[in-house]
Amino acid sequence: MTSTAALEPAAREALVAYLLPWADDELILGHRDSEWTGFAPMLEEDLAFSSIAQDEIGHAALIYAIVAELTDGNPDHLALRRPADAYRHAEVVEKSNGDWAYTIARHYLYDQADAVRLEVLSASTYPPLAGIARKMAREEHYHRLHGEMWWERLATGSSESRGRLIDAARALAPLFGTLFGDTDGQEILLAEKILPASPASLYLAWRDQARPLLVALDPTLGRLLDGAAEPGRARPVSADFQALHAEMTMVSASGLGERW
Amino acid sequence: MPDLYEVFQRKSVTDPMVHAGSVEAADPRMALILAKETFFRREHPAGIWVARRDDLHPLAETDVLEPGSDKSYRAIEAYTGIAKKRQEVEERLR
């Protein structure tokens, strides 16, 4: 087992490069999910989805805490004070919420990806990472029950809901590879089993779960999963994220104060 | 309109099910999933039930639940004097 003190600088750097995009994914998705609070399709669902949003932000907080420890930084600064071009999340989580079908499709497919990642990371040789992975996996079970329930309800509830779910899946499926990109120095993490399996293998595992779901909705959707995972995360700041970032950092980066 | 489901929970495995409130849902599966975050965000019950409101039947004649004639023989308080009685009997038999 490796502890923080025992991590070589190269491994430390590689781990930060792996964790930061993931923390950003959870934060930005949680941010998008939280935008539904007060406006979900029905009151009881407003409550359920709001809890899911809080869970995602809480997961981000757990990951930022490890990154902060590895870099002698501050989790709130990492989360809410970087300039827009310093965020490393995948494109799929920053997209605007769209309609309820888009939100549910993204939520369900993302949580399946998370489940694949968390199962693997629960066996990490880096104890803090294994620890948070196990903690997060418990909450993700409810997320999957919820996502699955809504996916099936929309797929079978009416021809309109089914059509909207198909449109959402068509728009989202090609973007999911962006969650499984390689990160700098990951060979070190793989060699030490800090990362027990490669992002590419996680993508294949996720695809095996997602493909039957998509094909059952519409046979032509399967084709959209045939690309390989997108390498790396560096890309220009999109208009969607520019707007999101401006709002997210409005108070934290206002300069009006340090403690809130 | 979705159906109305009544929600029940038990605090621990040795407690009875207690009514918590109601949720609107399309079916029992949705009702269970939504009930968790409607009523139990700050609690961790040992179990949750849901039942359609139409399947629950209240007693109309609640007056029959009021106390009637003396049934004090059903209550342990009827025997608060028993220690004293034992003393007296033991005395007499000495």
Add this chain to the structure above:
Amino acid sequence: MNEHSEEAFRGRVERGELIEAGDWMPDSYRLGVLKFLEMHANSEIMGALPEREWIPRAPTLRRKMSLTAKVQDEVGHAQLIYSVAQDLGKSREAMLEDLIAGKTKFHNVFHYPTESWGDVALIGWLIDGAALVTQHALLKSNYAPYVRILKRICAEESLHLKHGEDITLELAAGTPAQRALFQDALNRWWEPIMHFFGPSYAPANDSLLMWRFKTRSNEELRQEFLNRYVPRIWSLGFTLPDPELRENSGTGTWTYTEPDWNVLKQVVTGNGPATARRLALRRASYAEHGWVRAALQGGVRADVA
């Protein structure tokens, strides 16, 4: 005496009996309680709107989660209260549709815009504080289904109060710019807070007070609020925009400038600064989700399975 008569019901009320949803009740009680509950539920769902604007802007991870949880609780209160109101004979759907059509009311404070994180602090501390004063008094209401949910609601509002106070204290102890945020919020929100409790009515003119659904008058509640919160606001070094505001030495009662009740009337009848915008948001959301509601109606449809 006929058991199903206003006279018999008045007898029950005066004996301090608690009323249940299925009990016979005179129309004036049933409709008065329904209107009150509807306004409370409407206020919770509309009250979520000013604060939810700041969830995406929350300045720390913990505040991001705690503010989401707080607004979630308000939506939860709406769910609880609409459920109780529904049992008095008006469906949740009808109540939501009347709300967004502007036909029914919600509390004045939720008709105003928020401008800064200072407003988040103030709403969480003082507006929730005002709501808690009234809701705590309603725990003694004689309508049992409402009392049952108020226990949970009051417990959650007490948490919100502390959360709001925590945010306020950070601003109060912060930079001059942060203190100015809160002071500015106080200057804008003080009149709406004074309006919140409503005008003083003679008890005989307050029908819900006469039915013992309510147990304390508007003025009593306003006085309780002032007595609890004004000293605390002043002890943090903030000022309030009412030169007449003062405690009548040691009595626990307060003198203040009489608010303009016409303004309150204008606001709650739909002419507040943010009313139209917020109702439009609710209307748009409700319309947008029509297809989801339709998909929830039936069971699995054979033609799409």
